[in-house]
Amino acid sequence: xxxxxxxxxxxxRQRLPNFRIHRTGVMAFLGVLGPGLIAGLAxxxxxxxxxxxxxxxxxxxxxxxxxxxxxxxxxxxxEMAARMGAVSGQGLGDLIRDDxxxxxxxxxxxxxxxxxxxxxxxxxxxxxxxxxxxxxPRFASVPLVAAGIWALVVFASYxxxxxxxxxxxxxxxxxxxxxxxxxxxxxxxxxxxISPTLTFEPSVLLLMVAAIGTTVTPYxxxxxxxxxxxxxxxxxxxxxxxxxxxxxxxxxxxLAVFIVVLTAVxxxxxGIVIETAADAAHALAPVAGEFSELLFAAGLFGAxxxxxxxxxxxxxxxxxxxxxxxxxxxxxxxxxxxxxxxxTALIVIGAAVVLIPGLPLIGVILVSxxxxxxxxxxxxxxxxxxxxxPRIMGTHTNATWLNVVAWGLTGLVTxxxxxxxxxSLADWLGWF
Amino acid sequence: xxxxxxxxGRPVRxxxxxxxGKVRDLIVALGEEYPPVTGVVLRVAGGRDIFVPxxxxxxxxxxxxxxxxxxxxxxxxxxxxxEIRLWLNLLDKQIVDVExxxxxxxxxxxxxxxxxxxxxxxxxxxxxGILRRLGLSGPGExxxxxxxxxxxxxxxxxxxxxxxxxVSSLKLRVPHxxxxxxxxxxxxxxxxxxxxxxxxxxxxxxxxxxAADVFEELDADxxxxxxxxxxxxxxxxxxxxMGPDEAADLMADLSDERQEELLGLMQPAEASDVRQxxxxxxxxxxxxxxxxxxxxRLEETAQEVIDQLRELHPDADHVYYLYVxxxxxxxxxxxxxxGLIVAPPETPVRDFMRPEPIxxxxxxxxxxxxxxxxxxxxxxxxVVDEEGRMRGIVTVDDALERALGEGWRKRLPEVFEPVxxx
Numbered sequence: 055x056x057x058x059x060x061x062x063x064x065x066x067r068q069r070l071p072n073f074r075i076h077r078t079g080v081m082a083f084l085g086v087l088g089p090g091l092i093a094g095l096a097x098x099x100x101x102x103x104x105x106x107x108x109x110x111x112x113x114x115x116x117x118x119x120x121x122x123x124x125x126x127x128x129x130x131x132x133e134m135a136a137r138m139g140a141v142s143g144q145g146l147g148d149l150i151r152d153d154x155x156x157x158x159x160x161x162x163x164x165x166x167x168x169x170x171x172x173x174x175x176x177x178x179x180x181x182x183x184x185x186x187x188x189x190x191p192r193f194a195s196v197p198l199v200a201a202g203i204w205a206l207v208v209f210a211s212y213x214x215x216x217x218x219x220x221x222x223x224x225x226x227x228x229x230x231x232x233x234x235x236x237x238x239x240x241x242x243x244x245x246x247x248i249s250p251t252l253t254f255e256p257s258v259l260l261l262m263v264a265a266i267g268t269t270v271t272p273y274x275x276x277x278x279x280x281x282x283x284x285x286x287x288x289x290x291x292x293x294x295x296x297x298x299x300x301x302x303x304x305x306x307x308x309l310a311v312f313i314v315v316l317t318a319v320x321x322x323x324x325g326i327v328i329e330t331a332a333d334a335a336h337a338l339a340p341v342a343g344e345f346s347e348l349l350f351a352a353g354l355f356g357a358x359x360x361x362x363x364x365x366x367x368x369x370x371x372x373x374x375x376x377x378x379x380x381x382x383x384x385x386x387x388x389x390x391x392x393x394x395x396x397x398t399a400l401i402v403i404g405a406a407v408v409l410i411p412g413l414p415l416i417g418v419i420l421v422s423x424x425x426x427x428x429x430x431x432x433x434x435x436x437x438x439x440x441x442x443x444p445r446i447m448g449t450h451t452n453a454t455w456l457n458v459v460a461w462g463l464t465g466l467v468t469x470x471x472x473x474x475x476x477x478s479l480a481d482w483l484g485w486f
Numbered sequence: 487x488x489x490x491x492x493x494x495g496r497p498v499r500x501x502x503x504x505x506x507g508k509v510r511d512l513i514v515a516l517g518e519e520y521p522p523v524t525g526v527v528l529r530v531a532g533g534r535d536i537f538v539p540x541x542x543x544x545x546x547x548x549x550x551x552x553x554x555x556x557x558x559x560x561x562x563x564x565x566x567x568x569e570i571r572l573w574l575n576l577l578d579k580q581i582v583d584v585e586x587x588x589x590x591x592x593x594x595x596x597x598x599x600x601x602x603x604x605x606x607x608x609x610x611x612x613x614x615g616i617l618r619r620l621g622l623s624g625p626g627e628x629x630x631x632x633x634x635x636x637x638x639x640x641x642x643x644x645x646x647x648x649x650x651x652x653v654s655s656l657k658l659r660v661p662h663x664x665x666x667x668x669x670x671x672x673x674x675x676x677x678x679x680x681x682x683x684x685x686x687x688x689x690x691x692x693x694x695x696x697a698a699d700v701f702e703e704l705d706a707d708x709x710x711x712x713x714x715x716x717x718x719x720x721x722x723x724x725x726x727x728m729g730p731d732e733a734a735d736l737m738a739d740l741s742d743e744r745q746e747e748l749l750g751l752m753q754p755a756e757a758s759d760v761r762q763x764x765x766x767x768x769x770x771x772x773x774x775x776x777x778x779x780x781x782x783r784l785e786e787t788a789q790e791v792i793d794q795l796r797e798l799h800p801d802a803d804h805v806y807y808l809y810v811x812x813x814x815x816x817x818x819x820x821x822x823x824x825g826l827i828v829a830p831p832e833t834p835v836r837d838f839m840r841p842e843p844i845x846x847x848x849x850x851x852x853x854x855x856x857x858x859x860x861x862x863x864x865x866x867x868x869v870v871d872e873e874g875r876m877r878g879i880v881t882v883d884d885a886l887e888r889a890l891g892e893g894w895r896k897r898l899p900e901v902f903e904p905v906x907x908x
Contacts, residue, residue, distance in 0.1 A: 151578050151591065156619040159578075378580070378591030378611060391635075 089281030090132055090295070093274045094302030097128075098226060098309055099361035100180020101173060101268040101426075103354055104419040106310050107334040109261050110317030111326065115246035118314060120262055122247055124269040125307040127463050130456065131434070132299035134441045135275035139282030141289050141450045146279045147376035149440050162436055163373050167396075169272050169429045170369040172422035173361065174404035179415040179422075180358030182408050183331035186415075187351040192408060200405035203363050204398065225353040226309060232341035233312040236319045243315055256481050259474040264420050266467055267427025269307065275437070277368050278302075289450060316340075328416055366400035428475075431468040438464065488548065489610065490572050490595040491619045496550035498528055498538075509551055510535055511573040512597075515566075519644050520605040523597070524569060526551065546604065572606065581611065581641065594618055596640060612639030670696070674703035677712065686715040694720075698727035701736070709736045722751035730756065731776030731884065734763035763878075771855045772848040774885060775869045775878030778804055781811045782835055784818065789831035791821075806865050807879075810839045815875040817868055819843055845870045848877060856885040 109117055135146065142149060151159045181199050182192035253259075278299070287295055317337040321328070328334050335350035342349045374381035374393045381393035408418070438460055442451045452460065490512065498506045507530035514521040526538045526546070538553065545552045570576060572595050580589050593615025596608040610618075614637040617626035630637040673692070677685050677700065689697050689712070701709055701724060713721050713736065725733045725748060737745050737760060745764070749757045759777045766772025780800060782791050795805065808826065810819040819839035829838040845868040846855055859867050859882055866879045 148580075153578075155578055156593065156616055160616075160620055375589075376591075377616060378589065378593070 089278050090136060090298035090300075090302035091305060092281075092302070093132065093278040094128075094306035096277070096361055096364055097269065097271055097274050097306045098357060099173070099177055100183075100354060100358040101176045101271075101361075101419055101423040102306075102310065103226070103313065103357060104176075104180070104183075104328075104334065104416055105261070105264045105268045105423050106313035107317045107321075107337060108328050108416065108420060109265055110314040110337075111321035111328050111334075113258065113261065114318045114322035115243060115315070116251055117258070117262060117265070118243065118246040118311070118318075119248060119250045120265055121307060121311050121314070123463075124266055124310075125303055126459070127266070127467075128270050128274075128307060129300055129303035130460050130463070131270055131275055131437070132278055132303050133296055134437060134452070134460070135279040136282050136295040136299045137292060137450055138437075138441055138447070139279035140287050140292060140295055141448065142446050143283050145283055145372065145375065146276050146437070146440075147372040149446060150436055151376040153440060153443065153446065154436070158436075159376050162433065163376060165429050165432050166272060166276070166372065167369060169426050169433075170365050171400060171403060172425045173271065173273065174365050174400045175407045176419040176422035177358045177362035177365070178404040178408040179418045180354050181362065183415045183419075184351040184355035184358065186330065187332050187335065187347050192415075196405045196408050199359065199362075200401050203359065204401050207363060207367065207397075221356075225349055226357065228338055228341055228349050228353065229309065229312045229316050232338055233316045233319075236316055236340045238315055238319045247311075254473065254477055256474065256477045259470065259477060260420070260424055263427035263467075263470055263474050264423040265427075266470070267425070267430060268423040269310065270430055271426055272430060272433045273365055273368050275433075276372055277364070280368075280372075292450075313337075329414065330416065334416070362401070362404065366397050366404075369400060370396040427467065428471045431464050431471070434460075434464045434467075488597045488604075489615075489618060490577060490597065491615075492548040493546065493551075493597075494573055496548070498526070498551045498553065500553050501544075501555060503552075506530065506553065507536075509546075511571045513537075513569050513571055514606050516568050516570060518605075520600050520607050521643065522603040522605050527571065540604075576609070581609065590639075590641075606643050608640040608642050610638075610640055613637040614639075670699035671703045673700045677704065678708055685712050689716065694723045695727045697724045701728055702732050706735070706739060710739050713740070718747055718751055722748050725760070726752050726756045729776050729778050730759040730763055731774070731778070731878075734760045738764060738768065766848060769852045770848065771846045771850040771852070771867075771869045771880060772877070774852055774855060774880045776881065776884070777878045779807075779809060779866070779868075779876075779879045780804055781809045781876065782821070784810060784812060784834070784836040784839075786835050787831065788826055788829040788833050788835070788838070791826060791835065792831075809843070809868055809876055809879075810835055811876055814873075817843060817845055817870050817874060817876040820868070843868060845874075845876075846880075847872070852885075855880050859885050 138144075138146065138149065144152070147159075147163070150162050154162070178196055178200065182196050185195040185199075186192060282295060317328075317334070320337045320340060321333075326333055326336065331350065331354060332347060335347040338346035338350050370393050371381055373379075373396060374390070377392075379392045380390040382390060387394045407413070408415070438452075438457070440446060442457065444451055493509050493512065496509050498509055500506050507528040509526060510529040511527035512523050513525040513527065515524045522540075524540050526540070526543060528536050528538055530536055542553050542555050543551055544554045577592055577595060579592050581592060590611040592609045592611060593613075594610035595606060596610055597604055598607045599605070600607065613630055613635065614623070614627060617623050617630075617637065620626070627637050673688070673696075677688055689700070692700065701712070704712065713724075716724070725737070728736070733756075737748065740748070749761060752760070763772070763775070763777065766775075778801070780795070780798065782794070786794075791808065806823050808821045808823075809817060810821060812818050819836075819841045820843045821835060821839045825838050825840075844858065844862050844864070846858055848869055848871055855867065858864075859880065864882065866881045867885075868876055869878045869880060871877050
C-alpha cells in the first residue's frame with residue numbers, strides 16, 4: 055500500500071504561509087520575509103486601502119497624526135504576539151483556552167468570529183468593488199470568486215493562492231511612487247504627523263476608530279503567533295522575531311501613510327467623495343494616468359482575495375483548535391463538521407452580504423473596520439493578561455514601561471470607541 | 487456522575503454549617519489506575535487559597551462540601567511531585583487521542599467513588615462538557631440531539647498517560663509503549679498535529695528504526711523541523727535507519743554545515759551512500775534513486791539466493807526484483823520473485839534470469855524515468871552509470887510522487903478514503 059495514503063489533517067500553522075528560513079543562497083535572502091512581514095502585508099487588505107483612501111480624501115492631512123500612534127500599537131502588539139509564540143510554542147487561541155477556561159474562550163471566540171466575519175464581508179466588498187471598475191456586476195463576480203476561493207483551498211493548496219496574490223499586492227507600491235510624483239509639501243506632512251487635533255465629530259471619530267481597527271487587526275496577531283509557534287522559533291531567537299515584527303509593522307504603516315498622503319493631495323478639497331472604487335482609483339492618476347483604474351483594481355483585487363482566503367481559514371482553525379474540534383480542509387464534512395461549516399459559512403456570508411442590492415461597498419468596508427476597532431480592546435486585554443503571566447512566559451513577561459504603554463493604548467482605544475458610540479447615540483437621539 | 491465543573495465555586499461549610507469558603511480545585515495523587523482525590527483547595531475570604539486534606543472532608547457533591555472539623559490548620563499547600571491540581575493542571579489542556587488520531591481538549595473531568603474513595607475516572611472531551619461549563623447543558627444537549635450530534639465523549643483515565651513535553655499541558659491517550667504498535671503513518675499524523683517542540687517528545691518514545699519509519703511518512707517541511715528538534719546524535723541514528731534516498735532528500739534541505747555534522751556522526755557505510763545520492767541533481771534518475779537494492783551473482787543457485795533473502799530480511803519494496811551483476815558490477819540481468827520461486831533449487835541464476843534488463847543512466851531526466859517505469863510497467867527501474875555498473879533503483883512510488891507533485895499526498899486521501907479508514 056502506498057504509504058502516502060493517509061489522512062491529511064494539517065495544523066493551522068502548516069496550512070498558512072510559513073516561509074521557512076532557508077540558509078543558503080537566494081533563499082537566505084528571501085528568508086527575511088518572516089511571518090511578521092506577511093502579517094503586515096496581509097493587513098493592507100480591502101479594509102486598509104478603502105479606509106486610508108477615505109481618510110485622506112475626507113480629512114486631508116489632519117488625521118495623519120494617528121499614524122505614528124497606530125504604528126507603535128501595531129509594533130507593540132505584533133512583538134508581543136511573536137514573543138508569546140516563541141516562548142510558549144502555542145497559538146493565541148490555545149493559550150486563551152489553557153488559561154481562561156471554556157467561558158472566556160467562548161467569549162473571545164465569539165468576538166473573533168464577529169470581527170473576522172466583518173472583515174470577510176469587507177474583502178468580498180473589495181472584490182466586488184475592484185471588478186465593478188471593469189463593469190463586471192457583483193452578482194456575477196462575487197459568487198464566482200467565492201466559489202473559486204472555497205474550491206482552491208479545499209482541492210488545491212492554500213499556498214498557491216497566497217503566492218499569487220501576495221505578488222499582486224505588490225502593485226500597491228504604486229501609492230509610494232504616486233505620493234512622490236504628486237509632490238506634496240513634505241514639511242507639512244511631517245508637521246501633520248506630530249500635531250494631534252481632537253474633535254468629537256462622529257464622522258471623524260468613526261474614521262479614527264476604523265483606521266485603528268484596520269491597522270491593528272485581531273486576526274493579524276492570531277496568525278503571527280501561530281506562525282512563530284509553528285516555525286519552532288524559540289526564545290533564543292527573539293532578536294530575529296522582534297526585528298521581523300517591527301519590520302512588518304513599519305512596512306504596512308508606511309504604506310498606509312503614503313495612501314493617505316496621495317489621496318489627500320489628489321482628492322481632498324476636489325469635492326470628490328469616495329463612494330466607489332473608481333473614485334478611490336483617481337488618486338493614482340498622477341502616477342498611472344489612464345491606467346490608474348486598472349492598477350487600483352488589480353491591487354484591491356489581489357489584496358482582497360488574499361485576505362478573503364486567509365481569514366476564513368485562520369478563524370476556523372483557531373476556533374476549532376481552542377475547542378478541540380477536528381479541523382483541516384481535507385477532511386470530509388462529516389469528519390470535521392464545525393470546521394468545514396465555519397469555513398464555508400464565513401465565505402458564504404461574506405459573499406451574500408455584499409450581494410444585498412444597493413449596498414454601498416465602501417460604506418460596508420468602513421463599518422467592518424470600525425467594528426474591528428471596537429472589538430480590538432477585548433482581544434488586547436486577553437493578550438496583555440497572558441503575556442504578563444509568568445507561568446506561561448517565564449522571564450519573558452512585559453517590561454514595566456511596555457505594560458504602561460500597552461495598557462495606555464488599550465485604554466485609549468476603548469475610550470475612543472466609547473466616545474464614538476456615545477456621540478453617535480447622542481447624534482441619533484438628536485441631543486445636539 | 488460528578489464533574490469537576492459542578493464542584494468548583496460551590497460553598498464549603500464547616501461541621502456546624504458555617505460558611506468557610508469556596509471549592510477552588512481538587513488535588514489527586516497520580517500512579518493508581520484511578521487516582522484518588524487527596525485534598526481540596528479552598529478559596530477563603532480575602533482571596534487566599536488554603537489546602538484541606540481529604541481526611542477533613544466529610545462530604546462533597548454538586549451542592550458543595552462539608553468538613554469534619556470546625557478549625558483547620560492553615561498551612562500553605564505544597565504540591566508533591568506525584569500530585570496534580572485538576573483545575574489548574576488538567577482542565578482545558580490538550581490530549582492526543584491516539585485511537586482517533588486527533589488532538590482534543592479536556593472540557594471537563596469526571597469523578598466517581600471507587601473503592602470508597604472519590605477518584606478521577608475519565609476526562610470529558612465532548613461537546614457535553616463545553617455546554618455544561620457554559621451553563622447550557624439542557625437546551626444545548628437537546629439541540630445537539632435534534633441535529634444528530636453525539637455530545638458525549640469520554641476518555642477513561644487509565645488510557646491517559648503524560649507525554650514528555652515542554653508544554654506541560656499535553657497528555658497522551660495511550661501509554662508510551664502503545665505508540666510503538668501504531669502504524670508509522672498514524673504516528674506521523676499525530677506528530678504533524680503537534681506544536682514543533684512537542685514532536686521530539688513523541689519521538690523519544692520510539693526506537694531508531696520506528697522513528698525512521700515515522701520520518702519517511704512526514705512531509706519535507708515537517709521532516710526538517712523535527713530533525714532540527716533532535717540532538718545531532720539521535721538525528722544521525724535515525725537517518726541511518728532511513729532509506730538512503732529518503733535520508734538524502736531530507737538532508738538536501740539542510741544547511742551545508744548541518745549536513746556535514748550529521749554525516750560525520752553516521753556510520754561510514756550509510757554516510758557514503760547518502761553522500762553519493764546528495765551529489766546527483768534532484769531532477770535526475772540519480773536524485774530519485776535509492777541505493778537499497780539486492781544484487782546476486784550469475785553463478786548462485788536459486789536456493790542460495792532464497793537462503794540469502796531469508797538472512798537479509800529485506801523490506802517488501804526490495805524483494806520483488808533482484809539484480810544480477812557480473813564480477814565488474816555491470817548489470818547483466820534481473821530475476822523476479824516469481825522466477826526465483828518457480829525455478830528448481832539447483833538452477834544457477836544465469837539460467838533463469840531475464841537478460842538485457844531495462845535500465846536508465848544516472849543523469850536521465852526525472853520525467854523520462856517516470857515515463858520509462860510507466861511504459862514498461864515496472865515496480866522498480868535500475869539505474870546504471872556510464873560503464874553500465876549498477877548504482878541504484880528508482881521505485882514506482884518515488885517516481886509517482888515526483889510526477890504528481892507535492893500536492894498529491896494531500897489530495898489522494900479524498901479519492902481513496904476507504905483505504906485510510908482505520
